[in-house]
Amino acid sequence: FKVWADVPMGPPDPIFGITEAYKKDGDVKKMNLGAGTYRDDAGKPYVLPSVRQAETELLSQKLDKEYAPITGIPSFRVQATKLAYGDVYESIKDRLVSAQSISGTGALCIAANFLASFYPSKTIYVSDPTWGNHKNVFSRAGLTVKSYKYYDPATRGLDIKGMLSDLTSAPDGSIILLHACAHNPTGVDPTKAQWDDILKTMQKKNHFALLDMAYQGFASGDFARDAYATRLFASSNVPMLLCQSFAKNMGLYGERAGCFSILANDAEEAARIESQTKILIRALYSNPPVNGARIANHILSNPALREQWAGEVVGMSERLKSMRKALRNILEKDLKNKHSWKHITDQIGMFCYTGLNPQQVDVLAKQYHIYLTKNGRISISGLNTSNVRYFAEAINAVTS
Numbered sequence: 001f002k003v004w005a006d007v008p009m010g011p012p013d014p015i016f017g018i019t020e021a022y023k024k025d026g027d028v029k030k031m032n033l034g035a036g037t038y039r040d041d042a043g044k045p046y047v048l049p050s051v052r053q054a055e056t057e058l059l060s061q062k063l064d065k066e067y068a069p070i071t072g073i074p075s076f077r078v079q080a081t082k083l084a085y086g087d088v089y090e091s092i093k094d095r096l097v098s099a100q101s102i103s104g105t106g107a108l109c110i111a112a113n114f115l116a117s118f119y120p121s122k123t124i125y126v127s128d129p130t131w132g133n134h135k136n137v138f139s140r141a142g143l144t145v146k147s148y149k150y151y152d153p154a155t156r157g158l159d160i161k162g163m164l165s166d167l168t169s170a171p172d173g174s175i176i177l178l179h180a181c182a183h184n185p186t187g188v189d190p191t192k193a194q195w196d197d198i199l200k201t202m203q204k205k206n207h208f209a210l211l212d213m214a215y216q217g218f219a220s221g222d223f224a225r226d227a228y229a230t231r232l233f234a235s236s237n238v239p240m241l242l243c244q245s246f247a248k249n250m251g252l253y254g255e256r257a258g259c260f261s262i263l264a265n266d267a268e269e270a271a272r273i274e275s276q277t278k279i280l281i282r283a284l285y286s287n288p289p290v291n292g293a294r295i296a297n298h299i300l301s302n303p304a305l306r307e308q309w310a311g312e313v314v315g316m317s318e319r320l321k322s323m324r325k326a327l328r329n330i331l332e333k334d335l336k337n338k339h340s341w342k343h344i345t346d347q348i349g350m351f352c353y354t355g356l357n358p359q360q361v362d363v364l365a366k367q368y369h370i371y372l373t374k375n376g377r378i379s380i381s382g383l384n385t386s387n388v389r390y391f392a393e394a395i396n397a398v399t400s
């Protein structure tokens with residue numbers, strides 16, 4: 001039959017496609033600096049001991065396999081939103097609608113579809129650059145995706161003036177995507193003072209804040225520090241919603257545990273919003289998987305296990321910071337590379353926006369078997385004490 005004759009071949013995913021190319025490479029020195037997934041110093045995936053402990057304890061409870069509610073496991077939603085909103089939670093909980101989501105992407109998908117159905121503007125402004133999948137999720141839900149200035153190639157830092165001017169020139173009441181912490185792909189985060197300025201512009205323009213917080217705790221090691229923007233916006237009564245992921249800070253990548261939450265003006269409005277969120281989720285996938293959310297809830301609601309988890313998150317964050325320092329030191333002190341690499345340690349979280357251009361990225365892949373995305377982003381977690389020098393030497397070779 002001819003029914004699929006016109007289906008075109010799509011391009012490989014810009015991020016997951018890198019891992020596919022890496023896996024095909026047989027060279028022993030190969031390095032995967034593509035996907036933002038944590039690796040330990042041996043370059044291996046890291047299942048947090050607190051997660052293993054939670055799994056063991058959950059197994060002994062012999063839980064059933066019944067459907068979760070459409071909006072997910074209630075205690076997970078409470079624990080996840082308490083982690084995000086912290087000391088603001090008590091003052092907003094009666095008008096906060098939350099739904100367990102299929103990780104961060106699933107929360108973004110609920111957000112995009114809810115906004116496309118109910119929010120007056122159908123245009124979302126995302127940072128330039130932003131995570132490769134944001135545009136896919138938002139445009140597939142029917143939103144028009146535009147961008148605001150964010151990254152300044154000259155300083156390899158934040159173009160705050162450009163960002164505020166673009167937010168100001170966007171039509172009033174536009175949807176603005178904001179990375180709450182650990183910006184992807186640049187690793188460049190606003191300072192607290194800059195967040196205060198961003199908030200003022202958002203209030204002046206009556207913009208809607210879509211906060212994507214996929215790395216809480218993972219960026220600085222401090223959950224409150226990384227949730228500064230989330231808690232600032234939630235306590236300033238700016239119309240907002242939040243997308244959370246436990247993929248990175250709990251290592252629950254494949255368990256798909258996340259949370260969508262949106263602020264209403266009062267409990268009555270929250271009830272209406274929740275009813276529409278349930279109708280939307282029911283049509284998307286009916287109800288979420290229970291395993292990942294059970295693990296996350298178990299950790300968050302057991303003080304000793306939560307404490308252990310917090311320590312493990314600091315450990316991951318510290319290892320990435322030490323790799324940033326090592327890479328910069330080797331480039332500047334050992335190899336005396338003529339460029340400045342200060343941005344490697346100024347940037348924060350999973351990624352570093354190196355400034356390497358697509359041609360240099362190509363040479364790294366073809367000649368050095370080092371894989372990173374075309375935009376020069378590296379996942380710092382792909383670096384470890386045994387390969388960081390090799391990577392620095394390769395950067396030195398292509399930038400000298």
Ligand SMILES: Cc1[nH+]cc(COP(=O)(O)O)c(CN[C@@H](CCC(=O)O)C(=O)O)c1O
Pocket residue numbers: 015016034035036037102103104105106131132133179184212214244245246247253258
């Ligand atoms: C900003 C951001 N938001 C949402 C997500 C979604 O994560 P999840 O909870 O798994 O749905 C990711 C993961 N992005 C890294 C992981 C691989 C991916 O692209 O997905 C990445 O950019 O490498 C983000 O970086």
